[in-house]
Amino acid sequence: MDASLLTVQPAAPEPIYRQIVEQLRRLIAGGQLVAGELLPSVREVAGFHAINPMTVSRAYGLAESEGLLERLRGKGMVVASTRRSSQSASHRLSLLEPQMQALVRHAGELELPSELVLRRLASLLNK
Amino acid sequence: MNAYRILLAPWIATPRSTRWLLVAASTLLVVTAVLVAILGHPAHPWLLGAIVLGLGNGLWWALVMPNGLLLVLAARRLALPGITRDVVLGMLLYAILWIAVPMLLHLPSGHVLAFAVVQILVAAAAMLYMLLPAYLGILFCLLPVLQRVVALPAIEDPRFVFRGGALALVLLLLLVWRWHQLLHGEIHATRWRTPTLINLRRNFRREQGDPLTDIAALRNRPAWLTARVDLRGVGARAPVKSLRVALGGAYLPQTMAGRLYRLIPAVLALLVAALFLFVITMGDVDPSQLPHYLFSRDGFPIEGWMFAVLSLVVPMATIELLLLRWGRVNAELPLLALLPGLSGGGDIKRVLLRTAVQRPAAWLVLLLLLGWLLAAGLGFGWPVALAMLAVALGCLAYLCAMLLGIFGGTPLSSFGRGLLMAVLFVLLSLTVVLPVLWQDWSAPAVARTHAALGVSWLALASFLLWFGHRGWSGLRRRPHPFMPN
Amino acid sequence: MNAVLGESGLGAPPLAARGLTHCYEGSNVLCGIDLELAPGSVLGLIGRNGAGKSTLIRAMLGLLEPLSGAACVFGEPALKLSDAAKARLAYVPQQPEALAWLSAQQMLDYVGRFYARWDKAFAKNALQRWEIPANKVMAKLSPGERQRVDLIRALASQPELLVLDEPAAALDPVARRELLREIALRAGEAGATVLFSTHIVSDLERVASEVAFLHRGKLLMRCSVDETKERYGRLRLPARFASFAPAQSLSRRRHDDGGLSLVVERDTQGQWPEAASLEGARVDALGLEDLFVEIAE
Numbered sequence: 001m002d003a004s005l006l007t008v009q010p011a012a013p014e015p016i017y018r019q020i021v022e023q024l025r026r027l028i029a030g031g032q033l034v035a036g037e038l039l040p041s042v043r044e045v046a047g048f049h050a051i052n053p054m055t056v057s058r059a060y061g062l063a064e065s066e067g068l069l070e071r072l073r074g075k076g077m078v079v080a081s082t083r084r085s086s087q088s089a090s091h092r093l094s095l096l097e098p099q100m101q102a103l104v105r106h107a108g109e110l111e112l113p114s115e116l117v118l119r120r121l122a123s124l125l126n127k
Numbered sequence: 128m129n130a131y132r133i134l135l136a137p138w139i140a141t142p143r144s145t146r147w148l149l150v151a152a153s154t155l156l157v158v159t160a161v162l163v164a165i166l167g168h169p170a171h172p173w174l175l176g177a178i179v180l181g182l183g184n185g186l187w188w189a190l191v192m193p194n195g196l197l198l199v200l201a202a203r204r205l206a207l208p209g210i211t212r213d214v215v216l217g218m219l220l221y222a223i224l225w226i227a228v229p230m231l232l233h234l235p236s237g238h239v240l241a242f243a244v245v246q247i248l249v250a251a252a253a254m255l256y257m258l259l260p261a262y263l264g265i266l267f268c269l270l271p272v273l274q275r276v277v278a279l280p281a282i283e284d285p286r287f288v289f290r291g292g293a294l295a296l297v298l299l300l301l302l303v304w305r306w307h308q309l310l311h312g313e314i315h316a317t318r319w320r321t322p323t324l325i326n327l328r329r330n331f332r333r334e335q336g337d338p339l340t341d342i343a344a345l346r347n348r349p350a351w352l353t354a355r356v357d358l359r360g361v362g363a364r365a366p367v368k369s370l371r372v373a374l375g376g377a378y379l380p381q382t383m384a385g386r387l388y389r390l391i392p393a394v395l396a397l398l399v400a401a402l403f404l405f406v407i408t409m410g411d412v413d414p415s416q417l418p419h420y421l422f423s424r425d426g427f428p429i430e431g432w433m434f435a436v437l438s439l440v441v442p443m444a445t446i447e448l449l450l451l452r453w454g455r456v457n458a459e460l461p462l463l464a465l466l467p468g469l470s471g472g473g474d475i476k477r478v479l480l481r482t483a484v485q486r487p488a489a490w491l492v493l494l495l496l497l498g499w500l501l502a503a504g505l506g507f508g509w510p511v512a513l514a515m516l517a518v519a520l521g522c523l524a525y526l527c528a529m530l531l532g533i534f535g536g537t538p539l540s541s542f543g544r545g546l547l548m549a550v551l552f553v554l555l556s557l558t559v560v561l562p563v564l565w566q567d568w569s570a571p572a573v574a575r576t577h578a579a580l581g582v583s584w585l586a587l588a589s590f591l592l593w594f595g596h597r598g599w600s601g602l603r604r605r606p607h608p609f610m611p612n
Numbered sequence: 613m614n615a616v617l618g619e620s621g622l623g624a625p626p627l628a629a630r631g632l633t634h635c636y637e638g639s640n641v642l643c644g645i646d647l648e649l650a651p652g653s654v655l656g657l658i659g660r661n662g663a664g665k666s667t668l669i670r671a672m673l674g675l676l677e678p679l680s681g682a683a684c685v686f687g688e689p690a691l692k693l694s695d696a697a698k699a700r701l702a703y704v705p706q707q708p709e710a711l712a713w714l715s716a717q718q719m720l721d722y723v724g725r726f727y728a729r730w731d732k733a734f735a736k737n738a739l740q741r742w743e744i745p746a747n748k749v750m751a752k753l754s755p756g757e758r759q760r761v762d763l764i765r766a767l768a769s770q771p772e773l774l775v776l777d778e779p780a781a782a783l784d785p786v787a788r789r790e791l792l793r794e795i796a797l798r799a800g801e802a803g804a805t806v807l808f809s810t811h812i813v814s815d816l817e818r819v820a821s822e823v824a825f826l827h828r829g830k831l832l833m834r835c836s837v838d839e840t841k842e843r844y845g846r847l848r849l850p851a852r853f854a855s856f857a858p859a860q861s862l863s864r865r866r867h868d869d870g871g872l873s874l875v876v877e878r879d880t881q882g883q884w885p886e887a888a889s890l891e892g893a894r895v896d897a898l899g900l901e902d903l904f905v906e907i908a909e
Contacts, residue, residue, distance in 0.1 A: 010817035013897030015838040046800055050792035051818045052654055053800030055838075345712055345751035353749050356718055362725035372722055375713050457705040458712075461675050467698035468726050606691035610676055 001033060003040045003048035016051055020059035024068055028079060035081040039069065066095075129213075136210075136217040140194030149190055156183030164233070176233075177242050181249040184225055189253035192218060196258065196309060203310070226250065244291040251298035258305045268403055352392070355385030363468035370469065370482040373459050376448040378486060427505055431559040434498045435518050438491060439555055442526035443548060445487045449533050456611045464609035476534070476608050483530050488523060495519040510562040518555050521587065525551060528595035534608045535601030539594070554583055624687025626651055626773040626805040629672050631681035634664075641667045642678065643829040649807060654799045656816035656837075657809035658900075659826035660908055665809040666706055668826065669777050672807075673703055685773065699727055702771035706778045708762040712751040716744055716761045720768065727769040735768040742787070755782040767794060774798070776808035780815055788812070792819045813901040823900065827908050833862070840900055845884065847876045850892040858885040863906045875906045 006023050008016055027033045042060065046053035060077050063069045070080045107117050141149060156179055164176035195214040202210035226246045233242050256267050345353075357380045361369045371378040381389070452459055463469060470478050498515045525547075532538045539547065558580060565573050602608060627649040634642040641664045649655055659665050670676045672683040674690030683690035686697045693701075711719050716739060724730040739746050742764075744757050753761070759782045766774060774795070780788040796819045798804045810816060816823055817837060825832040835843070849857055851870030861874040875898065876885050888895045898906070 008818075010814045011899050011901070013841055013899055015841045016817070017838065043797065043800060046796045047793055049818070050789050050796050052796055052821050054652075054821055058838075345749065348749075354713055356714060358718060358722055361722060369722075369726075372714075373711065375711070379713065455709060456670075457707050458709040461670070461673075461703060461705050462710045462723075464675055465673065465693075465698050465701060465703055466723070466726050467695040606674070606677070 001037055001039055003045045005032070006045065006049070008049045008051060010051075015055075017055045017059040017062065020045075020056065021063050021066070021068070024059075024063050025066075028068055033079050035079050037079045038075060039077040039079070041076055133213050133217045133220060136198065136214050137191045137195055137221065140198040140214075141191050142194075145190070149186065153183045153187050153191075156180065156186065160229070161232075174238075177245050180229055181245055184246050185249045185253040187221075187225065188250040189257050192221065193254055193257040196306065199310065222250070240288045241291070244288055244295055247295040248291060248298065251295060251302055255298060255302050255305065258302070258309060265399075269406060351388060354379050354389065355382045356380065357382045357385075363471055366469060366471035366473065366475075366478045367482045367485070370463075370479060371486075373463055373466075374448070374452060374482070375459075377444065378448075378482070423505075427501075427507070428560045428563050430501060431498070431511070431515075431563060432556050434494060434501075434515065435555040435559045436552070438494050438518050438522045439548070439551055441487050441490045441494070442522050442529070445483070445526060446529045446533070446544075449483065449530065450538065450612075453533050453538075453612050460609045460611055464607055476602060479534060479608050480530065483534075484527060487526055491519050491522055507563070510565070511559075514558045514562045517558055517584065521551070521555060521558075521584070524588065524591045524595075528591040528598065531595045531598030531602060533598070533612065534605075535598035535603075536605060536610065536612055537597050537601045538612050550587070554580075554587060558584075624684070625649055627672055627683075627685055627775075627807060629668075629681065629683040632668065632671050632678050632683060633680045634667055634671055634676070634678040636667070640829050642671065644681065645826075645829075645831050647672070647824065647831060647834070649805050651805055652799065652803045653822055654795065654806040654820045655808075655822045655824060656820035657807065657824050657826060658811070658813065658816060658904055659809070663826045664829045665826055666777050669703075669775060669807070669809060673701070673775060675703075699729070699769075700772040701775070702766035702769050702773070703775045704759075704762050704766045704777065704779055706781065707755065708758055710762070713749060715747050715749055716753070716764075717746040719750060719761070720765060723765050724768065729770045731768045731770055735764055738764045738767070742790075756784065756787065759783060760787065763791060763794075767798070770802070772802075772804055774804055774806045774808075776806070778809055778811070780810060780812055788815065795819050813899075813904065817900050825904060825907060832907055837900065840903055841897060843877050844875060844898055844903055845877075845895045846898050846902070846906065847874045847885065847888055848872070848894045848896070849874070849887060849890070853887065853890050853893060856887045856890060858887055863909070865906070865909075873906075875903065 005027065006020055008019060010016060012019065014022075024033070039060070040048075042053050042056045045051075045056045060069060064071060064077070067080055069077045072078050103117075107114070138146060138150075160176045160180035160183065163179055195218060199211050199214050201207075226243060229246070230239055230243045233239050252267075256264050356372065358372065361372055361380075363369075368380055371380050469475060495515060495518075499512055502511045502515065529539065529544075561576055561580065565576070568576075625648050627647075629645055629647045632642050632645040632647075633640070645668060647668075657665050657668070667676070671678045671681075672690060673685065674683065674693060677691065685693055685701060688694055688697050711722070714722065720735045720739075724732060724735070739761075742760050744753070744761060750758060750761065759779065763776075763779060766776070779791060783791060792815055795806050795808070799806055799819075799821075808820075820837050822834065822836050823840060824834040844862070847857075847861075849872045854866075854870060854872045857864070857872050857874060858876060861876050863875045865873045867873065876888075876895075878884060884895050887893055
């Protein structure tokens with residue numbers, strides 16, 4: 001993987017380390033990062049994006065604790081080979097919580113009836 | 128069309144500090160001219176009045192009116208309307224005031240036209256001098272030669288009006304042409320090609336302590352003239368040399384080649400001055416007689432006075448340089464304060480003092496030796512030698528006291544500095560010149576001047592001592608000397 | 613003084629200030645500032661023009677004598693630093709003008725003789741990479757080039773403490789990015805501590821680990837950059853609930869329609885104040901720039 005695969009938006013309301021973790025999650029879920037693939041070192045990412053290395057190592061640490069990455073001695077961080085099935089569903093559901101809250105809030109602002117929203121959500125999930 | 132604004136334009140354009148001075152000087156001269164014309168010399172009342180008024184005219188048209196050009200240039204750059212018209216109208220108005228009105232007053236004397244021609248000549252020449260590039264302005268030193276070249280008859284001569292008038296017309300045309308050229312061209316940055324007016328403004332700004340001008344001077348210096356630094360051996364083991372590099376200016380250690388290159392302008396200036404002198408005197412003075420005149424007892428007062436002046440210039444230049452360095456916060460001071468090992472293990476304050484005093488002291492000693500040589504060669508005895516020693520020591524004391532003030536955080540204000548320098552100038556000049564003149568005076572007069580000189584020196588010495596002590600205690604109190612004032 | 617601020621030696625913070633107060637021409641420039649940097653951190657100092665950032669930095673490095681208070685560098689009093697401490701420290705002032713009569717090459721040569729750990733190759737490469745004419749007298753260089761030369765001088769001495777006063781002011785965006793990269797890498801591997809003051813908030817958000825707000829000579833706030841995004845937010849209350857606004861807020865602004873905007877922080881449990889759950893109330897995340905503008909107005 002190359003450090004340029006990540007994008008960093010310093011001015012966004014989300015802290016940079018969270019942005020990195022989010023992107024790693026999406027890349028892994030989307031298949032662009034395969035299991036066992038070596039991630040760039042903290043120094044490479046920090047140097048490429050001109051961000052504090054502590055931020056990068058915090059992001060890597062958080063991703064490791066969430067099971068996205070694992071540390072290989074001598075090589076660095078690699079994408080976790082063990083799938084997330086080892087984590088409980090409720091834990092994984094809690095990761096989705098912010099997006100669900102945002103969806104509910106948007107729906108309220110648009111004054112949409114909940115049955116309409118749920119029907120569409122169901123059809124999307126079943127695809 | 129605001130008459131008030133038109134009248135005010137030159138006033139606004141002159142730098143604030145000289146406004147009052149110029150107006151006062153001009154008024155004084157005008158009043159004197161009027162008085163002279165009324166009460167003066169019975170034979171040529173109007174001539175004397177014309178000369179005095181001419182002085183005022185020259186002053187006004189050299190130092191006040193050309194600033195209008197700067198005003199117009201600024202207005203064009205900022206696209207301000209109406210200023211050009213006001214300035215030009217102002218010039219016409221002041222021309223009328225300065226030339227036409229006195230002309231009318233001189234009607235009864237019968238030499239009106241000659242008078243007017245003289246005033247116009249003076250005014251045009253003064254303003255032209257300010258607007259011409261500096262290298263042409265220097266040629267004005269050759270004005271005495273004009274007499275032979277242009278064959279201007281004497282003022283009373285009726286032909287004067289025509290010849291002089293023609294010359295005045297030529298000057299006016301030149302003036303208009305130069306004005307247009309400056310308005311539509313660019314003002315060069317190098318010293319010699321800029322109009323004298325701008326040079327004067329720049330030098331003036333430097334005296335006000337504007338630190339940008341010395342960087343601007345560095346920036347505009349041509350490459351062959353820039354200092355070639357000698358960095359050999361610089362480091363923690365050579366604290367004095369390292370400090371000299373950081374102080375810059377005259378302290379900078381330069382390679383031999385660099386020094387020789389820097390001498391070239393001085394040599395050129397001397398040659399040009401010699402050439403001018405030759406042209407001006409043009410055969411009146413026999414060049415082979417020159418050494419005889421220079422090295423005679425009669426010529427000694429002038430040379431002694433030059434010795435005093437040069438001895439004073441040494442500490443003056445040093446102090447100005449150090450004031451510049453200690454005046455800026457983002458320049459050498461933080462670098463020097465945080466450079467490890469600069470003191471070479473010793474006390475940085477002592478090293479700094481030593482470095483700052485060494486070179487100027489060496490120059491003072493050199494000047495003193497040259498002076499003694501000259502005095503001995505001309506047969507002057509120990510009074511003159513003692514006087515020269517006093518001058519050298521006085522300059523050294525002045526330097527040390529001011530240095531302690533700068534490094535200790537208690538520098539003298541610019542007004543105080545100017546005052547002290549004026550006092551020193553007078554005292555030192557008198558100290559050198561008087562012993563020579565004493566030879567011809569009566570004993571009581573000599574005794575009186577002795578006493579006066581002694582008292583003045585005592586006063587100066589005590590002031591310098593007090594001031595130096597104040598600086599020294601300030602320096603002792605400071606944790607390190609590299610703090611801005 | 614030493615005992616109060618930390619013993620010299622390995623345990624001392626690289627830069628510390630206690631109760632710094634300074635006056636200039638009658639006005640208070642610094643009012644009792646306490647600041648301490650942790651080793652390896654990157655602290656961004658942000659404040660309005662004239663808030664006293666440059667003065668604070670100079671006072672902390674012993675370049676001026678404050679009216680009261682003390683500063684320490686590596687545990688030593690800032691006004692009397694030893695050569696060993698000076699060798700571990702590098703400072704780049706705002707708009708550097710030092711040694712304008714030397715060329716860049718000569719200046720780096722001169723300064724390099726005083727530092728034991730001077731990286732000559734880095735200096736040479738940096739001059740080449742940034743295309744700075746090495747043999748031109750520095751007075752003839754543009755302000756951006758002067759800034760970069762002074763930065764090279766600071767970085768080539770491989771300092772443990774790097775203090776920069778508005779380093780990016782004269783730099784174009786590419787140069788700024790490179791500077792931030794250098795800072796980021798040095799803070800990371802060499803464990804250098806960096807203090808820099810800036811107006812450009814996005815630079816801070818990138819590379820700083822902590823931010824300190826200086827406003828009218830007082831330190832308003834000091835926290836980590838991530839915290840500012842997670843801990844603070846802007847609470848918008850409609851007019852009818854204006855009276856329910858929490859008493860404690862970092863700033864308070866009344867709108868024309870009677871509503872209130874407040875900058876609030878989460879409490880120890882991580883919850884927003886109760887007023888946030890009222891109908892029509894909203895909590896928005898605040899970027900660093902918005903936070904600063906709200907507080908410093």
